[in-house]
Amino acid sequence: MKAVQVSTLNGLKKLYLSEVPRCNIMEQSSVLIKTISIGVNRMDIMQREGRYPVPQGASQILGVEASGYVQESTSEKFKIGDKVMTLVSGGAYSEYIVAPDCHCMKIPEGISFNEAASIPENWLTSYQLLNFIAKIKSGDSVLIHAAASGIGCAAIQLCKFANAREIIATSRSQSKLDMCKSLGATHCITISDSNNFSKMILDATQGRGVDILLDPIGSSYFKENISCCALDARWVLYGMMGGSNTTINLAQLFSKRISFHTTTLRSRSFSYRTSLIRHFSENCLNQFQDGSFKAVVDQVFSWQFAQDAHSYMEKNSNIGKIILKTGSFSEN
Ligand SMILES: NC(=O)c1ccc[n+]([C@@H]2O[C@H](COP(=O)([O-])OP(=O)(O)OC[C@H]3O[C@@H](n4cnc5c(N)ncnc54)[C@H](OP(=O)(O)O)[C@@H]3O)[C@@H](O)[C@H]2O)c1
Structure with missing residues (x-):
């Protein structure tokens, strides 16, 4: 599968797209997601620069949130083809990610993949x-x-x-x-x-x-x-x-x-994150559907230009979220 990787060039850490081994579902109650949109976060910049310790057991690939289609499922909650968004402890800058179903949320009606990818972390x-x-x-x-x-x-x-x-x-x-x-x-x-x-x-x-x-x-x-x-x-x-x-x-x-x-969210335990996602889902997802909550997306970059997306954030240019797109911009 494709994933955004970090290389060091003239002492600077830069992002590039390359091939890595594909991830697989290893556990029950999990989904394999084909990612469409990925949220960019400040910690991704720090991780790229080697200044953010990745939590134990998490993927070394950057990224903690994404939206896409369920491609394989061992979950009773989600079936193949469902549109989901997820918070993961790493590995979201990838063509596929595996996530436990309790850390995934169904994308509310009327919310695009770009908007959905802006929701989990923020x-x-x-x-x-x-x-x-x-x-x-x-x-x-x-x-x-x-x-x-x-x-x-x-x-x-x-x-x-x-x-x-x-x-x-x-x-x-x-x-x-x-x-x-x-x-x-x-x-x-x-x-x-x-x-x-x-x-x-x-x-x-x-x-x-x-x-x-x-x-x-x-x-x-x-x-x-x-x-x-x-x-x-x-x-x-x-x-x-x-x-x-x-x-x-x-x-x-x-x-x-x-x-x-x-507080830091990324280092929180599995059960804490599960509870947070459940509370948020129960209390807030309907508000996206009825328009009372707005997912604010600033810029969308093709993931080939992930480095430009990071530079844009480093310049403090964004209002709301910066998104990486894995495929065609028409699928939003
Ligand atoms: N603890 C956690 O669980 C957790 C989770 C997620 C994010 N975070 C942290 O939360 C912070 C915000 O994340 P985000 O994704 O919302 O960021 P963001 O969308 O990139 O926005 C950050 C904004 O902060 C302002 N800023 C930057 N440097 C500043 C400085 N030195 N003094 C004053 N303002 C400054 C800039 O806006 P202005 O133009 O308005 O100044 C900048 O656009 C980051 O530090 C991130 O690492 C923490």
């Missing part, structure tokens, strides 16, 4: 951050940094669905915030090196601060973030795009009784 992560970790409730105020990202676009909609009071979206690019507004953000804030964004967050929340802070940035926003938090805020760090080293005065966290959480 929406399951956002769902986990808000519902499993921050335990969002109606009336909460939420601050979503890098809100035009794949995760941010999902998080805005999940906050709206949960009846959040204020949904505050930030971006360093003002032009990205129109999308955030259209998805349901109540306040949009452009962050620059020169502004103290905490003042704007406090203005937006009548001085209270936010109950939930979704943070993929880390150290560069850390001090301002503390000032943004309300009493008893839940702060979830799920990325460190702005660095990992910081010094803080713990008394500031203490005086606001801030709960600070960190």
